[in-house]
Amino acid sequence: MDVLLSIYGATAQGLTWTIFALGVFITFRILNYADLTCEGSFALGGSISSVFVVRLNLNPYLSLFVALLAGLVAGAVTGLLHTKLKIPAILSGILTMFGLYSINLRIMGQPNTSLVGNKSLIFMIKDLLPTAAELGIKDIVLQTGVVLVVGLLFSLIAIAFLYWFFGTEIGSCIRATGNNDTMVRAQGVNTDLTKIAGLAFSNGLIAFAGALVTQTQGYADVGMGQGVIVIGLASIVIGEVMFLKAKNFAVKMLAIMCGSVIYRIIIALILRMGLDTNDMKLFTAIVVALALSIPTMLKNKPLFNRKEAQR
Amino acid sequence: MLKLNGIYKTFNHNTVNEKRVINNLTLDLKKGDFVTVIGGNGAGKSTLLNLIAGVYPPDSGSISLDGEAITFLPEYKRAKYLGRVFQDPMMGTAANMEIQENLALAYRRGKRRGLRWGITNKEKQIYVDKLNNLGLGLESRMSTKVGLLSGGQRQALTLLMATLQQPKLLLLDEHTAALDPSTAERVLDLTQQIVAANNLTTLMVTHNMKQAIQYGNRLIMMYEGKIIFDVQGEEKSKLKVTDLLQKFEIVSQGSFANDRMLLS
Numbered sequence: 001m002d003v004l005l006s007i008y009g010a011t012a013q014g015l016t017w018t019i020f021a022l023g024v025f026i027t028f029r030i031l032n033y034a035d036l037t038c039e040g041s042f043a044l045g046g047s048i049s050s051v052f053v054v055r056l057n058l059n060p061y062l063s064l065f066v067a068l069l070a071g072l073v074a075g076a077v078t079g080l081l082h083t084k085l086k087i088p089a090i091l092s093g094i095l096t097m098f099g100l101y102s103i104n105l106r107i108m109g110q111p112n113t114s115l116v117g118n119k120s121l122i123f124m125i126k127d128l129l130p131t132a133a134e135l136g137i138k139d140i141v142l143q144t145g146v147v148l149v150v151g152l153l154f155s156l157i158a159i160a161f162l163y164w165f166f167g168t169e170i171g172s173c174i175r176a177t178g179n180n181d182t183m184v185r186a187q188g189v190n191t192d193l194t195k196i197a198g199l200a201f202s203n204g205l206i207a208f209a210g211a212l213v214t215q216t217q218g219y220a221d222v223g224m225g226q227g228v229i230v231i232g233l234a235s236i237v238i239g240e241v242m243f244l245k246a247k248n249f250a251v252k253m254l255a256i257m258c259g260s261v262i263y264r265i266i267i268a269l270i271l272r273m274g275l276d277t278n279d280m281k282l283f284t285a286i287v288v289a290l291a292l293s294i295p296t297m298l299k300n301k302p303l304f305n306r307k308e309a310q311r
Numbered sequence: 312m313l314k315l316n317g318i319y320k321t322f323n324h325n326t327v328n329e330k331r332v333i334n335n336l337t338l339d340l341k342k343g344d345f346v347t348v349i350g351g352n353g354a355g356k357s358t359l360l361n362l363i364a365g366v367y368p369p370d371s372g373s374i375s376l377d378g379e380a381i382t383f384l385p386e387y388k389r390a391k392y393l394g395r396v397f398q399d400p401m402m403g404t405a406a407n408m409e410i411q412e413n414l415a416l417a418y419r420r421g422k423r424r425g426l427r428w429g430i431t432n433k434e435k436q437i438y439v440d441k442l443n444n445l446g447l448g449l450e451s452r453m454s455t456k457v458g459l460l461s462g463g464q465r466q467a468l469t470l471l472m473a474t475l476q477q478p479k480l481l482l483l484d485e486h487t488a489a490l491d492p493s494t495a496e497r498v499l500d501l502t503q504q505i506v507a508a509n510n511l512t513t514l515m516v517t518h519n520m521k522q523a524i525q526y527g528n529r530l531i532m533m534y535e536g537k538i539i540f541d542v543q544g545e546e547k548s549k550l551k552v553t554d555l556l557q558k559f560e561i562v563s564q565g566s567f568a569n570d571r572m573l574l575s
Binding site: 167169172175179184185186187188191 | 393395403416421
């Protein structure tokens, strides 16, 4: 029963993190750009969302969209650093991420903000439902259920939106830019703009995800973005390995959603088996390194083994 | 049509590697000209094409196309007027995208791109017809990823993409150099067909003297950033490879022994 409960919780968590993984997917796979801005913009979304609810007493839904806008700006800054000032891709992201740390501290005025005692998005929805006692279930089950449905809903909306956007003329240009920017320029497209747009989109989604995660976990921390890019990559590669044959763009994104959930389930199960929480990051890093290298190794494997080839 | 006036281009300014690649070059193309450009390695052929395409600006001099000054127009803006095929077959197409998606990108060259769907059913029929003309069987593989095509197929597709929207000027930068001889021949035939059918003004760089003589109505030979030989019309059609070799010998004072040119 306990195991089922932790899988249930992990599923809900994986779904709230799906939009984050989709944001990383846009830069890492579509733009072919390892963007570290995400670590800053994730915490940016969280900071804005927490301050909106705790300090300003505003609607948590509104905070998600303000976070989205702020993330767009953060991504655009990285894009400008890279395209206009010619700073290498990874360094541009690191600079923005580094700067965002101070900005996030400024926004919150303190290193972390707790939503306890205030209406988070999850509690607002829970208030609309009958209480757990009336339903005859544990409160935690009801609350996790709300998180799960909210996460799933937002993920599906994001996937539908991205499917539409990357099918449009502008979206096609962004996809092609990640493939071959010389060709895209030769077709009359300003590739500086497509790169900036892609980075802005990605970080907008990531900040939105940061806000959503803050609303579900009940607090924001200036360090909440640290190392999250690895979690995003883990979700992407797990999804890709599971759906190797996926060609359709929507299916690929659904695979990432599954990847995000499965990553959380794996972590939950391993923690239950007694892995020290402190070792979790090392574990994740190893999993991602393996998952990224195995497809390449398989590709280079000869079709027959040597003995057969000699015959 | 295309006018280049007093163009200079030097790479690696003020370093030991400083190299003047284009040295006071002036060129005037007439509408409908099919010009072949030959020259040894480092003669400045590719640099000339890149200057016209706007990959980088000249140090001095001016470029105009159809009366419009384009000297400092960014690459993506002048792409509206230019069709380009590169030496590397990988350069002209997006490998992870479908054949029809690549064509759809090219179909919108010089047009405003918005949030309409990236490819419509109506244009797919156009692509099928055009691919059919190539005779490579690509019309039945519209949703194949371009990365799965051979170098020759990709080059033929790039050629089609470059001319899908009629360009004012077609720039071919040794576009068959990376292909095997029979594929190169096929792509050159297609080039000839497409150029003739659309009456395109064309600038084709090649390493191959035979090709340079066989195709086009005008031939330009470059050496150390200058045009050293320029023939057209009847005089060009009478030209032989030995004549060209002789020309090279004279300007390079015998030091010219580029095996790549001799072999071709």
